[in-house]
Amino acid sequence: MIGKQIQKDVIVVGGGPAGMMLGLLLAKVGVQVIVLESHDNFDREYRGEVLQPRFIQLLNQLKLREYIEQLPHSKLKKGAFYHYDKKKGDIDFTSMIAEAPYALWIPQPILLQALYKKAKEYPTFDMLFHAPVKKLLEKDGTVTGVVVEQKNKELLEIQAKVVVGADGRFSTIRRLGGFELEYQHYPGDLIWFSVKRPSHWGEELRFKITEGHSYITLPKYPDLLQVGIALPRCEWKETLRQGIENFRQEIMHANKGFHEFAESLVDFKPFVPLQAKNHMVKTWAKNGCLLIGDAAHCSSPVGAIGVSLAVTTAVVAADVIWDALQKRDVSAKVLCRVQEIRSEEIEEIHQIQERMGNLFFTSSKFVKGIRPYIVSAAFKTPLFSMIQKKLFVMKKPVAINREFVFDK
Known part of the structure; x- marks a missing residue:
């Protein structure tokens, strides 16, 4: 039974980076917007904490860079590919684009809290925590709102002109709305854990390949390393079945900086698996x-680019939605303008991620054996530099209405 009803212009489902940015921008231009977050707070780990140079370019356009860079963060200026302990090639963020010569590492709860704080400055912004969506409301073929279950189990009906699903790779709105996937690619899983950062490590992003599994290591604010082990699809289940000892031995031999962590392992509780999956919805x-x-448009963890792409889409969506509200036309044709603007670049990046994922998550002994040579050869050609720029740098600025730019 519905306990209460409220009315808004826009409902944003999902309080992640894309949802919070969209809510902030719409509130800035006076749209009555409410963000619904299914969890009690912003606490989350291993969720898109690397913000690539393209994200900084976007912040520059919005004039939010100074505000965001006041938050606790690390700057990633370098990256490298290793075969065991031998460096095979460098990634240099400082040479990609002068205005954004680094990537940012910001814990996601800190970023989200900052966007929330900024959004609350505007009287048309509202947010509900612990508000999972249970139902989409529809009338005459148009979505008109949602029903959420509040913490006290009471149902709340929220009506709006536009409902936005910004609720992640396992989107409830996508499921309830019957949206279909155009494609998906799922080569494997990244198994995340964190260790104390060795003093000699520095602020470097590292990709490490071996004849066994591949590894990603990222400096994690303030003094940790976030480590991801790349397992081919279905191998994580087999690893769990075999027990902790084999996995502990692999981590022990992967890097001497992991020894203390590996020696302390008695079970799999310190590990967080993440599907390295990308997908594209057919019609958004x-x-x-x-x-x-x-x-x-979910992106795999390859390239740590998902948050940057998602927030860029949110900025484009803010402009499209605002225009749709002013014209009183929230039809699929109008709202699909977001997809028309964003899909080409995202599909191109997905193709790069798919090729890299096939190499990174392979279960083939032959491919594992030749990987070091493939990587070494790639770094000696202009192709790798081109791929880096496509992943990490925006080709051109996003078209942003002046009303969404922050003066201070």
């Missing part, structure tokens, strides 16, 4: 409803 909009971010 229906009348009165739009998907953005991972709900529409």
